[in-house]
Amino acid sequence: MPRERPCLLPLAAPLYLAAMLGACDSAEVAPPPAGPVADGVAAPDAKTSSPSMGMPPPVAAQKMEHFAKEGPMQTTVLGEGDGPFRFTATWHLKQIPTWQRILADVKGKPKLRYLEVGVYEGRSLLWVAENVLTDASTELVAVDIFAGDYEANFDHNIAASDAHDRITKHKGPSADVLRDKSLGMFDIIYIDGSHTADDVLADAVLSWRLLSPGGLLIFDDYGWTGRKGIPLPPELLPRMAVDLFLAAYRYEVEAVDVGYQVVVRRVENPCQPKDYCTPVGQYKYYWREYELRRADESVVELTDADRGLIEALAQSRPIGGFEHQVPPNIRASAEFKALTKRLELTL
Numbered sequence: 001m002p003r004e005r006p007c008l009l010p011l012a013a014p015l016y017l018a019a020m021l022g023a024c025d026s027a028e029v030a031p032p033p034a035g036p037v038a039d040g041v042a043a044p045d046a047k048t049s050s051p052s053m054g055m056p057p058p059v060a061a062q063k064m065e066h067f068a069k070e071g072p073m074q075t076t077v078l079g080e081g082d083g084p085f086r087f088t089a090t091w092h093l094k095q096i097p098t099w100q101r102i103l104a105d106v107k108g109k110p111k112l113r114y115l116e117v118g119v120y121e122g123r124s125l126l127w128v129a130e131n132v133l134t135d136a137s138t139e140l141v142a143v144d145i146f147a148g149d150y151e152a153n154f155d156h157n158i159a160a161s162d163a164h165d166r167i168t169k170h171k172g173p174s175a176d177v178l179r180d181k182s183l184g185m186f187d188i189i190y191i192d193g194s195h196t197a198d199d200v201l202a203d204a205v206l207s208w209r210l211l212s213p214g215g216l217l218i219f220d221d222y223g224w225t226g227r228k229g230i231p232l233p234p235e236l237l238p239r240m241a242v243d244l245f246l247a248a249y250r251y252e253v254e255a256v257d258v259g260y261q262v263v264v265r266r267v268e269n270p271c272q273p274k275d276y277c278t279p280v281g282q283y284k285y286y287w288r289e290y291e292l293r294r295a296d297e298s299v300v301e302l303t304d305a306d307r308g309l310i311e312a313l314a315q316s317r318p319i320g321g322f323e324h325q326v327p328p329n330i331r332a333s334a335e336f337k338a339l340t341k342r343l344e345l346t347l
């Protein structure tokens with residue numbers, strides 16, 4: 001006889017990761033080029049400007065100095081002094097302290113493979129080659145549409161690098177290139193291509209299949225809100241895509257670093273197979289059998305009231321959130337405290 005199902009306790013799940021993941025940097029960080037036009041954004045046309053009516057000036061009326069060519073430079077990856085490289089963009093330089101921290105464990109290791117989606121002139125890729133994937137057995141794969149004259153700088157920079165024979169270039173939209181399984185598996189993947197939410201989501205989903213267990217996925221510009229403080233609509237920004245991706249893959253994802261960029265590690269979902277199963281602390285809850293099971297699949301004895309609490313707990317991760325958000329009234333109840341103590345639940 002199927003057991004009568006206990007009522008689910010009411011829960012409110014806030015949208016998106018924002019609340020869970022904390023504040024990000026402001027919009028003053030330089031925005032990325034927006035796809036094919038990035039390398040050749042035209043000077044703003046005065047005719048497109050309109051009287052302000054107290055509103056901020058339209059984006060098109062602002063000087064696009066971000067994309068202005070400074071002329072080819074001969075510099076180092078860090079932009080310090082003379083060197084063999086030509087860079088016009090400095091985006092990666094701001095991220096170096098974070099990357100040094102999150103990649104410290106893998107620095108110098110052999111046989112690592114790195115994939116970068118959206119390389120522009122190769123600055124972040126070459127920083128990785130010079131500072132993390134330094135062993136001769138490592139490989140770096142670059143994917144970009146290369147729809148502008150920045151491709152010439154990329155080619156020049158790769159040729160000028162000591163790592164040139166470890167770097168492979170793929171020209172084309174990432175949605176096409178990432179479908180090529182012959183790319184192999186990667187230990188680190190950096191998503192910094194198109195910045196529209198639909199493309200970032202596609203890049204994340206396609207990249208995930210290419211990421212080794214324990215590998216790192218890095219999203220750029222999670223905290224980007226628009227150009228020079230003028231907000232862009234969410235579908236033009238990476239944030240929504242990152243939130244949605246993390247929500248859908250939350251049992252395979254461990255947060256490593258959340259700030260202006262988001263860094264996650266690929267972990268194994270304890271639920272195998274994953275349908276009708278939710279990890280709850282060190283246990284798994286099976287929604288078909290209404291059973292709580294240990295890692296070894298043995299079943300935990302529960303009363304119907306216990307089961308209601310476990311189901312509430314299993315439902316309590318907000319969309320995009322990593323942590324359970326148990327409603328305060330449940331968390332404060334004697335029944336909940338007794339149950340979590342008896343099960344030694346680690347939430």
Ligand SMILES: C[S@@+](CC[C@H](N)C(=O)[O-])C[C@H]1O[C@@H](n2cnc3c(N)ncnc32)[C@H](O)[C@@H]1O
Nearest residue numbers: 032035118119120123124144145173174193194
């Ligand atoms: C912000 S830049 C990358 C900067 C680079 N990661 C760095 O930090 O030095 C974004 C790059 O993504 C590329 N891109 C835009 N849409 C793309 C797509 N659909 N597929 C592949 N690359 C794309 C652009 O051509 C541009 O070179």
